Amino acid sequence: MKTVQLVKYKNQEWSYIGKQQQLKAPLVLVFGNRYALEDDSIYQEIRGLFPDGHIVFGSACAEISSNTVNEESITITAMEFEKSHFLIKTSNVLNKDLDSFKTGNDLIDQFPEYNLKYVFVVSEGSFINGSQLTKGMTTSKSNNLLITGGLCGDDERFEKTLASYNENPKEGELVAIGFYGNSLEITFSIYGGWTPFGPERIVTKSKDNTLYELDGQPALDLYKKYLGDKAKDLPGAALLYPLNVTSANEKQSIVRSILNIDEEENAVILAGDIPENSKVQLMMTNVDNIANASERAARQALEFRKNKPEIALLVSCIGRKLVLDQRVEEELDEVIEVLGSDITISGFYSYGEIAPFHGEIACQLHNQTMTITLISE
Incomplete structure (x- = not known):
């Protein structure tokens, strides 16, 4: 070659x-x-x-x-x-x-x-x-x-x-x-090298790659709460805090980046599907x-x-x-x-x-x- x-x-x-x-x-x-x-x-x-x-x-x-x-x-x-x-x-x-x-x-x-x-x-x-x-x-x-x-x-x-x-x-x-x-x-x-942190929550409402609710609460509101001051930098800041998603039909958990937010629907848009009843945790990492x-x-x-x-x-x-x-x-x-x-x-x-x-x-x-x-x- x-x-x-x-x-x-x-x-x-x-x-x-x-x-x-x-x-x-x-x-x-x-x-x-x-x-x-x-x-x-x-x-x-x-x-x-x-x-x-x-x-x-x-x-x-x-x-x-x-x-x-x-x-x-x-x-x-x-x-x-x-x-x-x-x-x-x-x-x-x-x-x-x-x-x-x-x-x-x-x-x-x-x-x-x-x-x-x-x-x-x-x-x-x-x-x-x-x-x-x-x-x-x-x-x-x-x-x-x-x-x-x-x-x-x-x-x-x-x-x-x-x-x-x-x-x-x-x-x-x-x-x-x-x-x-x-x-x-x-x-x-x-x-990957990313580590889950914080409470584990259940996806209670989603469609394809849009996440609407976690534990019955608006997903975007919850996410902003976790980000604190960094929420003002959304959606870019979300790339530093992806989600660890564990689905009932998958053997291994998968990492999902948040690519955008929907203020009107109070939802977050992910790079891939997030099935309802999945378990979700925030993730973080370092260099x-x-x-x-x-x-x-x-x-x-x-x-x-x-x-x-x-x-x-x-x-x-x-x-x-x-x-x-x-x-x-x-x-x-x-x-x-x-x-x-x-x-x-x-x-x-x-x-x-x-x-x-x-x-x-x-x-x-x-x-x-x-x-x-x-x-x-």
């Missing part, structure tokens, strides 16, 4: 990260700031760099490369596979009745099953219900197909997200990359816990591997980035220390991470986690 990485900051030229080499028909992952990806010439510009490349775009809250976390920029990771191959499929949720479950099911259903080992998903992050999307993707195939990826981001603006395949980035787009080949070895892990969680995810992803990984795909959460702030690179440093400096790392900070729980098969939507997928051929 051969790889090349480049980065471009505002009003600057492209610069290589590491060595420069020619690639044949590479997979080209382009993660970048939404404003930068709105440039009408961006697709043709990158097509000029990779004339025979398969170019996948995704807007990000920050980009992850082999040596740093890039912000207000565009980062390219191009990879040439020598023993395996990939297939790319897309879907768009605009101009149609949005059924997130069906969207996920139909997207994965486009892939021929024979020798399909893994799918990496770059999904729009503004309209989709990530919980239903992942359920739909999981039920599409009968075999134990690994699916990881993330929801595109737009920093703390939450205005719109962009994605595309071989065209200028656009709203509402989902892109899935299917990897085929007997020589492929794919492993993954996911870990050390986040860094330690990233290290643990990297070590778990290495477990049981036969071959040394060549590519690491990382998807982390905007909430983690906000906690880390100026120390955001510490999360990546922990991963590099475990995986080694000779592996190519690509990824982005997202509005939601797609992966199974560690040791399970069915993918789910997660928030506030570090997801690591390791690939070799």
Whole structure:
């Protein structure tokens, strides 16, 4: 496997990260700031760099490369596979009745099953219900197909997200990359590092990803009470205090970020579904816990591997980035220390991470986690 990485900051030229080499028909992952990806010439510009490349775009809250976390920029990771191959499929949720479950099911259903080992998903992050999307993707195939990826981001603006395949980035787009080949070895892990605190409450009224009542009381009022002075900074402040959700039909609890608030309904809007009768607790963390969680995810992803990984795909959460702030690179440093400096790392900070729980098969939507997928051929 051969790889090349480049980065471009505002009003600057492209610069290589590491060595420069020619690639044949590479997979080209382009993660970048939404404003930068709105440039009408961006697709043709990158097509000029990779004339025979398969170019996948995704807007990000920050980009992850082999040596740093890039912000207000565009980062390219191009990879040439020598023993395996990939297939790319897309879907768009605009101009149609949005059924997130069906969207996920139909997207994965486009892939021929024979020798399909893994799918990496770059999904729009503004309209989709990530919980239903992942359920739909999981039920599409009968075999134990690994699916990881993330929801595109737009920093703390939450205005719109962009994605595309071989065209200028656009709203509402989902892109899935299917990897085929007997020589492929794919492993993954996911870990958070957040700690529940305060009383456990019962969800007494909810619909899909909107939480109306906890213990019979308006959810937004209760949440504001817990935040105290920080309530004036909602909805942004909510990313620092997500919810730990334990559903009756799930073996493990899941973290849910609050993406917005509805003052009129006195409700909070989450990144994924929150079923009625679930148990809910607030969560908090610090820089050390986040860094330690990233290290643990990297070590778990290495477990049981036969071959040394060549590519690491990382998807982390905007909430983690906000906690880390100026120390955001510490999360990546922990991963590099475990995986080694000779592996190519690509990824982005997202509005939601797609992966199974560690040791399970069915993918789910997660928030506030570090997801690591390791690939070799």
